[in-house]
Amino acid sequence: xxxxxxxxxxxxxxxxxxxxxxxxxxxxxxxxxxxxxxxxxxxxxxxxxxxxxxxxxxxxxxxxxxxxxxxxxxxxxxxxxxxxxxxxxxxxxxxxxxxxxxxxxxxxxxxxxxxxxxxxxxxxxxxxxxxxxxxxxxxxxxxxxxxxxxxxxxxxxxxxxxxxxxxxxxxxxxxxxxxxxxxxxxxxxxxxxxxxxxxxxxxxxxxxxxxxxxxxxxxxxxxxxxxxxxxxxxxxxxxxxxxxxxxxxxxxxxxxxxxxxxxxxxxxxxxxxxxxxxxxxxxxxxxxxxxxxxxxxxxxxxxxxxxxxxxxxxxxxxxxxxxxxxxxxxxxxxxxxxxxxxxxxxxxxxxxxxxxxxxx
Numbered sequence: 191x192x193x194x195x196x197x198x199x200x201x202x203x204x205x206x207x208x209x210x211x212x213x214x215x216x217x218x219x220x221x222x223x224x225x226x227x228x229x230x231x232x233x234x235x236x237x238x239x240x241x242x243x244x245x246x247x248x249x250x251x252x253x254x255x256x257x258x259x260x261x262x263x264x265x266x267x268x269x270x271x272x273x274x275x276x277x278x279x280x281x282x283x284x285x286x287x288x289x290x291x292x293x294x295x296x297x298x299x300x301x302x303x304x305x306x307x308x309x310x311x312x313x314x315x316x317x318x319x320x321x322x323x324x325x326x327x328x329x330x331x332x333x334x335x336x337x338x339x340x341x342x343x344x345x346x347x348x349x350x351x352x353x354x355x356x357x358x359x360x361x362x363x364x365x366x367x368x369x370x371x372x373x374x375x376x377x378x379x380x381x382x383x384x385x386x387x388x389x390x391x392x393x394x395x396x397x398x399x400x401x402x403x404x405x406x407x408x409x410x411x412x413x414x415x416x417x418x419x420x421x422x423x424x425x426x427x428x429x430x431x432x433x434x435x436x437x438x439x440x441x442x443x444x445x446x447x448x449x450x451x452x453x454x455x456x457x458x459x460x461x462x463x464x465x466x467x468x469x470x471x472x473x474x475x476x477x478x479x480x481x482x483x484x485x486x487x488x489x490x491x492x493x494x495x496x497x498x499x500x501x502x503x504x505x506x507x508x509x510x511x512x513x514x515x516x517x518x519x520x521x522x523x524x525x526x527x528x529x530x531x532x533x534x535x536x537x538x539x540x541x542x543x544x545x546x547x548x549x550x
Contacts, residue, residue, distance in 0.1 A: 333381050344374050383512040390519045397440040397523045401547040404437050404469045404476055411448040423461040429468035437476045437544040443520050450513035451480040451540045458484035475543040487532040
C-alpha cells in the first residue's frame with residue numbers, strides 16, 4: 191500500500207492564514223462601524239433631547255408671561271411639533287441612506303482590494319511555483335550527478351583497500367581510504383536528506399507500506415550500528431518482546447527512521463553509556479522506542495527538535511537538523527506519531543508508533 195506524507199503544503203497554510211486575517215479584518219471593521227453608528231445615533235438623540243428641553247423651557251416661560259390657554263397657541267404648538275417630527279423623520283431617512291451608501295462603498299472598496307491582493311498573490315505564486323520547479327529539477331539533476339561521482343569515489347576507494355599491501359605503508363593507505371568511505375557515506379546521506387525535504391515540501395514523500403516483522407527490523411538496525419557502538423564503548427542492545435504481531439510499514443523507510451534515532455543516540459551518549467531498542471503492543475499500534483543514557487534534551491525543546499534545521503545545541507556541527515524532521519514526516523505518512531521523553535543529564539527516549547496488521 192502506497193501512502194503520501196500528511197504534512198500540508200505551505201501554500202495551503204498561507205491561504206488559511208490569509209482567509210483568517212481577512213475575516214478578522216472584516217469583523218473588526220464591522221465592529222468599528224457599528225460603534226461609530228451607535229455613537230452617531232447617541233449624539234443625535236442627545237441633540238434632540240436638548241432641543242426638546244429648550245423648546246419645553248421656552249414654552250413654559252411663554253406660559254408664565256401669558257395665559258397660554260388659548261386655542262390659537264395650542265394649535266401653533268401642535269403645528270410646530272408636527273413640523274419638527276417631520277424634519278426629524280426626513281433627517282433620519284437621510285442618515286440611513288448615507289449609512290447604506292457608505293456601507294456599499296466600503297464593501298466595494300474591500301472587494302476591489304481583495305481582488306487586487308488575489309491577483310498579486312496569484313502572480314507571486316506562479317513565479318514561486320516556476321522557481322520551485324526549476325529548483326527541484328536542478329536539484330534532481332545535480333543530486334544524480336553527485337551520486338554518480340560519489341559512487342566512483344567509493345569504488346575507487348574500495349579498490350585501494352583491496353590492493354593495499356600488508357606493510358606499514360599499506361595500512362596507512364587503508365586507514366585513509368576508510369576515512370574517505372565514511373565521508374562519502376555522509377555526503378550521500380546528506381543528498382538523500384535534502385531530496386526528502388524537497389519531497390516533504392511538495393507533499394510527495396511516498397511510502398510503500400506492507401506487513402513486516404518488527405523484531406527483524408530492530409535486529410537489523412542494531413546490527414548496522416553495533417560496530418560503531420563498540421568503537422565508542424557504548425552498549426547497544428535490543429529488548430526482545432515475543433508474540434508481537436506484524437506491523438504495516440515501508441521497511442527501508444523505517445530503517446531510515448531508526449538509523450536517525452540510533453545515530454543521534456550515539457552522538458550524544460558518552461563512552462560507557464547504553465542504547466536500547468525495544469517494541470511493545472499499544473492497542474492497534476506497535477510502539478518502537480530508542481533509549482539512551484546521553485546528555486538529554488531541555489524540556490522547552492522536546493517539540494522543537496522535530497523542526498527542520500533545528501539543533502539542540504546551536505553550535506553543534508555533528509548534523510544538519512534534518513533527520514528528525516524527515517523521521518516525523520515518514521512516521522506520519524505511515525499513520526503513526528513520534529515523540530520524545532527526556533531529562534537533562536539522564537538521557538532521552540524517542541518513541542514512534544506503527545499500525546498493526548489486522549490478522550484474520
